Amino acid sequence: MAHDYWKLGAAGLSAAYSTGAATPVGVVTELVTRIERLNPQVNAYVSIAGDMLEQARDSQKRLAGGAARSALEGVPVALKDNLSMAGLPAAWGGAVFSETRENDELPVRRLREAGAILVGKTNCPEFAVEGYTANNTFGVTRNPWDLTLTPGGSSGGSVAAVAAGLAPVALGTDGGGSIRRPCGHTGLYGLKPTSGSVPRHGGLPQILMDFEVVGPIARTVRDLRLLYSTIAGPDLLDATSRAIEPQRNPGAALKILYVEQFAENPCDPQIVASTRALANQLEGMGHQVIRGALPFNLTALDAFWGKFAQIGLAHIAATVPDMANRASPLYLDMARQGADIPAHALFAALEAVRDLRSEVSLGFAEWDVIMTPSAAAQPWPAGDGFPDKIDGQSVGPRGHAIYTGWVNASGHPGVTVPVRPDAAGMPIGMQLIGDRFSEEMLLDLASQIEAEGPGWTFPLFAS
Secondary structure, eight states: OOOOOGGGGGHHHHHHHHHHOOHHHHHHHHHHHHHHHHHHHHHOOOEEOHHHHHHHHHHHHHHHHOOOTTTTTTEEEETTTSOOOOBBBTTTTTTTOOOOOOOOOHHHHHHTTOOOOEEEEEOOGGOSSSSSOETTTTOOOBTBBBTTTTHHHHHHHHHHHTTTSSEEEEEEEESSTTTTHHHHHTTTTTEEEEEEOOOOOOSSOOOTTGGGGEEEEEEEEEHHHHHHHHHOOOBTTBBGGGGOOOOOOOOOOEEEEOOOTTOOOOOOOOHHHHHHHHHHHHHHTTOEEEEEESOOHHHHHHHHHHHHHHHHHHHHHHOOOHHHHOOOOOHHHHHHHHTTTTTTHHHHHHHHHHHHHHHHHHHHHSSSSEEEEOOOOOBBBBTTEEESSETEEETTTTTTTTTTTHHHHTTEEEEEEOOOOOTTSSSEEEEESTTTTTTHHHHHHHHHHHHSOOOOOOGGGGO
């Protein structure tokens, strides 16, 4: 008998458990069947936990005994395959780290301790440094809204799993937009937290240093908040997490800077139209929306941005002997390029990052929220690395990704919310950026926007 538990989010499952309308064992049994049926077409998961049913039985006993560990007790969660989970590899889209991990890294451990059921690992590009999701080891991940198109990257497997009803929520990582852009491409909510807000320890090397953070992916703001509250908060194992600042309360009416385009960089006209519509809607909701240019100088950052990944890969090549034999040629070449970058150039880039952080910090003395599109392009063919044209203009590999990387460099939080879809019905995302540790304010604003919209509907693929 079909129960359609897969349509419920994290909060919905928690409520169904409390009334006896669902059980973790029933939910997992249905979920495994769905994954077996649909995953071969969408390629969201690359490995599945062998003890999922055992996890479900444990949660079921705890719920029956009134001993639930949290609201996530018995709720399945998918994990991006660059996050360490005991019992499965963290293959990072390749073969270099293909061995089974013996430990949960800190955010994953917090989920397990909260009673979440860890489903398995979701696909990502090799070393998670691309804006789409495909690799030589596990293949191409496809967008549940149109299987011929990409869900973006690098958290493409995680967003595909949640959008297809193969997980109620998921964790991804975001080092340059890798949660926010894919969520925009699949109609989901995704949070890139403040650097240090979600502590990290016990995982794979971080190629992008503290630019890369762990964040939640969900179909509703309520679920996004629930997952974030479980993984966030200081821990002695991550000293950066102990510098969390108290949030200021900006008031009910927010001062929002809407930045439609970055300089002369093109943006798809349908994205512009949908994001303009949201800006107008926010004015109608009582917020002050000012339209203007981004008031920060990104020239130095943009010039060096791609080299950060090259330097990170050079570090792995120097410290992980298996990389030379197991990594794909593209990433070995990137590592060689990174090894040739002089120390003074890296130092200058880090100085530019520090200057940007000062600029952005000053900017949020004036603005409560900065709002931009999540991506400059709509999803493109699934096997292609990037769209080579946007609005008729030729662009490079990062042309679609111009709106997000500076937020990682500055360390500020950003949340993607779905806006009006394009003419073909494909989702479009809008990015809301706040001051450091303003996640709750951003989630409140996202919830206001959600309440005005039609709400989540599943793509036809999921049915």
